[in-house]
Amino acid sequence: xxxxxxxxxxxxxDMSRDDLIKVVCTTELVKQGELSGFLxxxxxxxxxxxPSTRTRLSFESAVLKSGGSVxxxxxxxxxxxxxxxxxADSIRTVSGYCDVLVIRHPVEGAARMASELSSTPVINxxxxxxxxxxxTFLDLFTIKESFGRLDNLKIGMMGDLKYGRxxxxxxxxxxxxSNELVFISPPSLQMPGHILKELxxxxxxxxxxxxxxxxxxxxxxxxxxxxxxxxxxxxxxEYKKVAGIYRITQDTIxxxxxxxxxxxxxxxVDEISEEVDSMPNAIYFTQAHNGIPTxxxxxGLVTGGLN
Amino acid sequence: xxRAYKVYSIENGTVIDHIPTPxxxxxxxxxxxxxxxIMTIGIGFNSERHPRGKDILKIENRELSYEETDKIALIAPxxxxxxxxxxxxxxxxxxxxxxxxxDILSCPNxxxxxxxxxxxxxxxxxxxxxxxYRCAYCERxxxxxxxxxxxx
Numbered sequence: 001x002x003x004x005x006x007x008x009x010x011x012x013x014d015m016s017r018d019d020l021i022k023v024v025c026t027t028e029l030v031k032q033g034e035l036s037g038f039l040x041x042x043x044x045x046x047x048x049x050x051p052s053t054r055t056r057l058s059f060e061s062a063v064l065k066s067g068g069s070v071x072x073x074x075x076x077x078x079x080x081x082x083x084x085x086x087x088a089d090s091i092r093t094v095s096g097y098c099d100v101l102v103i104r105h106p107v108e109g110a111a112r113m114a115s116e117l118s119s120t121p122v123i124n125x126x127x128x129x130x131x132x133x134x135x136t137f138l139d140l141f142t143i144k145e146s147f148g149r150l151d152n153l154k155i156g157m158m159g160d161l162k163y164g165r166x167x168x169x170x171x172x173x174x175x176x177x178s179n180e181l182v183f184i185s186p187p188s189l190q191m192p193g194h195i196l197k198e199l200x201x202x203x204x205x206x207x208x209x210x211x212x213x214x215x216x217x218x219x220x221x222x223x224x225x226x227x228x229x230x231x232x233x234x235x236x237x238e239y240k241k242v243a244g245i246y247r248i249t250q251d252t253i254x255x256x257x258x259x260x261x262x263x264x265x266x267x268x269v270d271e272i273s274e275e276v277d278s279m280p281n282a283i284y285f286t287q288a289h290n291g292i293p294t295x296x297x298x299x300g301l302v303t304g305g306l307n
Numbered sequence: 308x309x310r311a312y313k314v315y316s317i318e319n320g321t322v323i324d325h326i327p328t329p330x331x332x333x334x335x336x337x338x339x340x341x342x343x344x345i346m347t348i349g350i351g352f353n354s355e356r357h358p359r360g361k362d363i364l365k366i367e368n369r370e371l372s373y374e375e376t377d378k379i380a381l382i383a384p385x386x387x388x389x390x391x392x393x394x395x396x397x398x399x400x401x402x403x404x405x406x407x408x409x410d411i412l413s414c415p416n417x418x419x420x421x422x423x424x425x426x427x428x429x430x431x432x433x434x435x436x437x438x439x440y441r442c443a444y445c446e447r448x449x450x451x452x453x454x455x456x457x458x459x
Contacts, residue, residue: 011446087424088424106418107419107420107423107424108416108419108446109419109421110424112444127420128418130445194448
């Protein structure tokens with residue numbers, strides 16, 4: 001049986017298919033209210049070496065809802081690192097004050113390093129452009145909640161597929177189940193070759209398209225939309241053109257099929273029109289709220305409060 | 308006519324042949340060899356295998372371990388290893404890529420914890436055919452090249 005007790009959650013790459021199923025099923029029970037008080041007497045530290053209010057509040061809410069206590073830093077300027085303490089010393093010290101360490105850091109690999117130095121489990125709340133595993137878990141849970149399964153789905157991912165860590169981790173996770181993927185992006189922001197190769201090796205069917213209208217006859221179950229960042233384009237005119245093409249409206253939803261579900265890791269800018277929000281297809285706010293039971297489940301599992 | 312040895316033969320030790328020119332000095336660095344005894348380096352010999360020439364490295368009185376010689380595969384996968392005892396070749400050794408490499412390779416990602424926070428350099432083998440390793444910290448996969456050899 002899969003056990004998470006004492007284990008750090010650093011990267012989706014460390015996870016097996018059974019691990020993913022375990023977290024999703026535990027999240028389901030937490031959301032249904034079947035499990036509570038499992039962090040009683042536990043203390044969680046949130047060390048945010050770069051600001052991310054949404055993720056931090058979501059973790060803090062998860063701790064409080066599960067009966068635990070939480071403390072931490074929200075701003076690196078308030079930490080001892082600004083006095084010159086090394087990252088390693090900060091982790092060694094703070095890990096002795098808590099039962100779980102939640103860390104966000106702009107440097108890639110910081111959470112892995114922390115997990116090696118910490119005396120308590122570490123949960124990665126984002127390390128630069130690398131990993132943000134709790135986002136992937138909440139995405140998987142949202143898919144399971146909407147469709148009742150994690151396999152035999154046709155999932156479109158749209159936007160910046162080259163640099164978006166969310167879509168990379170989600171692709172890695174979905175590749176462990178039998179799904180079909182459709183990547184929709186401008187040619188300059190396509191899914192990186194090494195990820196496509198991993199899909200080839202895992203025998204996962206996928207296709208790359210650059211025109212959203214080509215997705216019309218794909219019968220997608222899910223469209224996972226990500227933001228295209230302006231700074232990826234040298235030419236502002238080029239950005240404007242691309243941003244205009246990859247914009248989801250009520251018409252787009254009607255074109256793609258009435259049963260399609262639209263997900264987004266948020267925050268959105270204008271890639272999904274607000275008129276979509278009231279459609280039953282829009283599940284991105286539910287997805288964001290699912291961050292709470294997902295993080296509750298993970299905190300419970302690594303502390304041993306949940307099995 | 309007797310062959311004139313351009314690089315002296317050794318009595319005991321390790322001979323590394325078929326290193327593509329000019330990587331002999333980098334092989335020494337990979338092996339972490341310092342002032343431990345006599346080493347003979349030959350650079351730029353004619354070679355059918357390597358159009359730009361090959362280098363030869365002879366390390367006297369030191370029999371390299373498998374762990375050491377496998378590291379050579381990172382930059383010179385075609386290199387051959389001969390262990391010499393009393394003037395005779397007692398072992399011809401094949402080299403294979405190590406499954407993990409610590410301290411030797413530097414991650415090319417400037418925003419990696421190994422470059423920013425002092426994490427120990429650590430790579431895991433991703434693909435043997437392309438000599439691709441994945442950084443254990445930032446998780447980026449890179450095809451190994453000689454520029455990745457750590458300066459210390």
